[in-house]
Amino acid sequence: MLRECDLNEISDGKKYSLNDMAKVGCDDCKGCSACCKGMGSSIVLDPLDAMRIGEALDLSFEELLVNHLELNVVDGIILPNLKMSGQDEACVFLNEEGRCSIHPARPSICRIFPLGRIYEDGAFSYFLQVNECKKANRTKCKVSKWIDTPNLRENQKYVAEWHFFLKEYQDRIRAGASQEYAKQISMMILNAFFLTPFTEPSDFYEECKKRMELMRAEIK
Ligand code: SF4
Ligand code: SF4
Numbered sequence: 001m002l003r004e005c006d007l008n009e010i011s012d013g014k015k016y017s018l019n020d021m022a023k024v025g026c027d028d029c030k031g032c033s034a035c036c037k038g039m040g041s042s043i044v045l046d047p048l049d050a051m052r053i054g055e056a057l058d059l060s061f062e063e064l065l066v067n068h069l070e071l072n073v074v075d076g077i078i079l080p081n082l083k084m085s086g087q088d089e090a091c092v093f094l095n096e097e098g099r100c101s102i103h104p105a106r107p108s109i110c111r112i113f114p115l116g117r118i119y120e121d122g123a124f125s126y127f128l129q130v131n132e133c134k135k136a137n138r139t140k141c142k143v144s145k146w147i148d149t150p151n152l153r154e155n156q157k158y159v160a161e162w163h164f165f166l167k168e169y170q171d172r173i174r175a176g177a178s179q180e181y182a183k184q185i186s187m188m189i190l191n192a193f194f195l196t197p198f199t200e201p202s203d204f205y206e207e208c209k210k211r212m213e214l215m216r217a218e219i220k
Helices: 047-057 061-067 108-112 143-147 152-174 179-195 201-218
Strands: 021-025 069-074 077-082 115-120 123-128 139-142
Touching (some): 021 123, 047 061, 047 108, 047 152, 077 152, 077 179, 108 115, 115 143, 115 152, 152 179, 152 201
């Protein structure tokens, strides 16, 4: 989700890269599940997130939409997000012990929390959201370790590419493109990146890049 805000108000003012140490360690979240509740529609998924969750639960994207995910408009484009439910508006993947039931397949927003991403000039860095994690006395951890993601370099490239791919279309919609155009973009993105399965997960990054290029060639 694109947000324009003063970094100094929500962070310690620093930008972090993979090799930096950041105060993110929360003692394995013992006794706390605060950031898995009341998040509204803010945990937006990218195609890799959706593929991983589908694989973990052996469910198609359509099947995930029945109980686990929902669709909402994000800066003009329809994208999936984690569903919150019940009285305490908890993530549907939070189990009775207050733990994440899909921890190895949790989406990237959950993986990096309480870090956020700041995108600039075709790349991104991380920032520490100082008001979000409820645990006091967090310990320092290397950012690359905290993110706990295989093929990290390739993954980081993909994260930036996906962000700027969406932004191209979001900027056009923001600049006054027709409703028809916005609807067409949403349908194409849902079809190409979420409803059409990535059959070889090991080729995900390459295949996703091809699909982005194809869509760029098809619709400006
Ligand atoms: S997917 Fe897991 S870590 Fe993310 S909000 Fe849900 S329960 Fe929490
Ligand atoms: S708020 Fe912090 S300690 Fe609590 S569940 Fe989230 S990351 Fe863990």
